[in-house]
Amino acid sequence: MPHVVVLGGSIAGLAATRALRGQGLAVTVVEPDGLATTGARGGVPQGGQLHALLDMGRTQAERWFPGLSKDLVADGAVLGSGDEIRLYENGTRKVSVPGNELIGVSRTLLEDHIRRRTVLDDGVSVRVGRACGLDIRGGRVTGVRVRTAGSAEVAVVPCDAVVDATGRSSRLPSWLAAEGWPEPPADRMRIDLGYATARFRRGGELPGVTVAHQLPAAAGAAEQSDTGAMAAVEGDQWMAVIVAYAERRPSRDPAEFLRRMREMEAAPFGVVADRCAMIGEVETYRMAHSLRRNWWALDRLPGGLFVAGDAVASFNPVYGQGMTSAFLHASCLAAHLRKGADLHAPAHAYFRHVRVVVDAAWEVSTLSDLAQPHVTGPYPQGYRMARRMADWMARASTTDAWVNERFLDVVNMRRRPAALRTPEFWWRVAAALRAQAAQPGR
Ligand SMILES: Cc1cc2nc3c(=O)[nH]c(=O)nc-3n(C[C@H](O)[C@H](O)[C@H](O)COP(=O)(O)OP(=O)(O)OC[C@H]3O[C@@H](n4cnc5c(N)ncnc54)[C@H](O)[C@@H]3O)c2cc1C
Structure with missing residues (x-):
C-alpha cells in the first residue's frame, strides 16, 4: 500500500x-x-484564541469527520443560527440571515x-x-x-x-x-495584528445570543476602533476576543480587556464585561504579516x-x-x-x-486589511474602486438581508468573491443605499 x-x-x-x-x-x-x-x-500557540469555524468549514469538517458537530454539541459546544448570531458593522446591527449557522467551540476541544x-x-x-x-x-x-x-x-x-x-x-x-x-x-502583507482572548462564566445574561461579531471599521473611519468577536462555547463559557493593529494591539491586562469590551459599539460585549466573571488570564497573540x-x-x-x-x-x-x-x-x-x-x-x-x-x-x-492606515500594500490592481465598493456593500448589508446573505456566503467561503461582482448584486446594493438615504434618521 x-x-x-x-x-x-x-x-x-x-x-x-x-x-x-x-x-x-x-x-x-x-x-x-x-x-x-x-x-x-x-x-499551536494560537490554540487559546477564539476560533470561529465558518459554516463552510463545518460542512467540510463533517465530510472528513462525520458526526463531528453532534459530538461537539454533546460536549457542550453551542450551535447558533439566524438571529442568535449578531453581526455589527460600524455600530449598526446587521439584518440576520435565517439559514446562517455557527458553532461556538474552543479550538482545543x-x-x-x-x-x-x-x-x-x-x-x-x-x-x-x-x-x-x-x-x-x-x-x-x-x-x-x-x-x-x-x-x-x-x-x-x-x-x-x-x-x-x-x-x-x-x-x-x-x-x-x-x-x-x-x-x-x-x-507578504505587513498587518501588525494583535489578538487577545479571555473566557467568562456564561449564565442567562444574553438570552437568544450565541455569537456577536463587531466587524472591522470601514476605510477612512475617523477613529480606529477595535474589532471583536464573542461566542458561547463549551463549559458554559463565553470566549471573547479583541483584535486591533499596530500601537493599538491589546495587552494581557484584564482591566484593559474589560474596558475595551465595554467600549465596543456592539452591546453584547459590554453585557458580558459587566455581568460575567472572567476565568483565567487574558491570552495574547501577535501576527506580523499575512x-x-x-x-x-x-x-x-x-x-x-x-x-x-x-x-x-x-x-x-x-x-x-x-x-x-x-x-x-x-x-x-x-x-x-x-x-x-x-x-x-x-x-x-x-x-x-x-x-x-x-x-x-x-x-x-x-482588502479589509488595506483599509488600515498602517498597512501599506501591496495593493492589488483596481484597489481604490474595490475598496469603495466594499464600503458600499458593507453599508447596504446592514439593512438588506439578501445583500448580507451574499456577503456572508463569500466570507463563509460558500461562494467565490466573484459572486459580489454581479450586476444583480450591485443593483440590490444600490437599492439598499437609496432606501437608507430616504430614511436619514435611521
Ligand atoms: C490568533 C489566531 C486566530 C485564529 N482564528 C481563527 C478562526 O477564528 N477561525 C479559523 O478558521 N482559523 C483561525 N486561525 C487560523 C487557524 O489557527 C489555522 O488556519 C488552522 O489551525 C490550520 O492550521 P494548520 O493545521 O495549517 O497549522 P497549525 O494549526 O498551526 O498546526 C501546525 C502543526 O504542525 C506541527 N509542526 C510544526 N513544525 C513541525 C515540524 N517541523 N514537523 C512536524 N510537525 C510540525 C505543529 O506542532 C502543529 O501541530 C487563527 C489563527 C491565529 C494565529
Whole structure:
C-alpha cells in the first residue's frame, strides 16, 4: 500500500490524513506534540484564541469527520443560527440571515475530537518528532528526515509522498532550496495584528445570543476602533476576543480587556464585561504579516510533494477562514487523487486547485486589511474602486438581508468573491443605499 507522511497533526494535517485514508493510502503523521495530548499544546500557540469555524468549514469538517458537530454539541459546544448570531458593522446591527449557522467551540476541544478520531484509525501511525528535511531522489520525495523528540538523532521515514501541514512557520521552502529545488514566490502583507482572548462564566445574561461579531471599521473611519468577536462555547463559557493593529494591539491586562469590551459599539460585549466573571488570564497573540506561498507558480516541483493549510497561506484570522481553508485543501487533495493522479508525479494540478481556495480567502482578508492606515500594500490592481465598493456593500448589508446573505456566503467561503461582482448584486446594493438615504434618521 502506498505510504504518505503527513507533517503536522493539527487541523490541516489531520484533514489531509482523512483524505488520504479515503483513497486507501497508509499514513504516518509526524507531530512533535504527538496526537495523544489534549488541550493547549506548544505546537499551536494560537490554540487559546477564539476560533470561529465558518459554516463552510463545518460542512467540510463533517465530510472528513462525520458526526463531528453532534459530538461537539454533546460536549457542550453551542450551535447558533439566524438571529442568535449578531453581526455589527460600524455600530449598526446587521439584518440576520435565517439559514446562517455557527458553532461556538474552543479550538482545543475541536482539535481534541479530530485527534481522537484519527488515532482510532488502524491505517494511521504516529511518529512523535519534528521533520527537519526531505530526501529527494530521481525527482521525487522518497523520505522525510525526522528528529525524534528529546534527541539529536535524525531518522529517515521512507514514503511515496509527503504533505507539509506544519503551519505558517513551515520550513519546507528552505528544505527544498537545500536540495537544489526552487522556493515558491511569496506574498507578504505587513498587518501588525494583535489578538487577545479571555473566557467568562456564561449564565442567562444574553438570552437568544450565541455569537456577536463587531466587524472591522470601514476605510477612512475617523477613529480606529477595535474589532471583536464573542461566542458561547463549551463549559458554559463565553470566549471573547479583541483584535486591533499596530500601537493599538491589546495587552494581557484584564482591566484593559474589560474596558475595551465595554467600549465596543456592539452591546453584547459590554453585557458580558459587566455581568460575567472572567476565568483565567487574558491570552495574547501577535501576527506580523499575512503570507501566501505561490506553489502554483513553480515550474519545477519534486514529485510527491503536497502542502496544505497555513503552510500554503495564512492571513488575518479576523474573518475566520484558516480552518475552513485547511478542510478545503483536504478536499482538493482527495479530488486530485480520485482523478487517478500519479502520487509520485509533481502535483501541479493539486496546487492549481488549492490556489482557488487561497486566493478567495486572501482577497477577502487583504482588502479589509488595506483599509488600515498602517498597512501599506501591496495593493492589488483596481484597489481604490474595490475598496469603495466594499464600503458600499458593507453599508447596504446592514439593512438588506439578501445583500448580507451574499456577503456572508463569500466570507463563509460558500461562494467565490466573484459572486459580489454581479450586476444583480450591485443593483440590490444600490437599492439598499437609496432606501437608507430616504430614511436619514435611521
Ligand atoms: C490568533 C489566531 C486566530 C485564529 N482564528 C481563527 C478562526 O477564528 N477561525 C479559523 O478558521 N482559523 C483561525 N486561525 C487560523 C487557524 O489557527 C489555522 O488556519 C488552522 O489551525 C490550520 O492550521 P494548520 O493545521 O495549517 O497549522 P497549525 O494549526 O498551526 O498546526 C501546525 C502543526 O504542525 C506541527 N509542526 C510544526 N513544525 C513541525 C515540524 N517541523 N514537523 C512536524 N510537525 C510540525 C505543529 O506542532 C502543529 O501541530 C487563527 C489563527 C491565529 C494565529
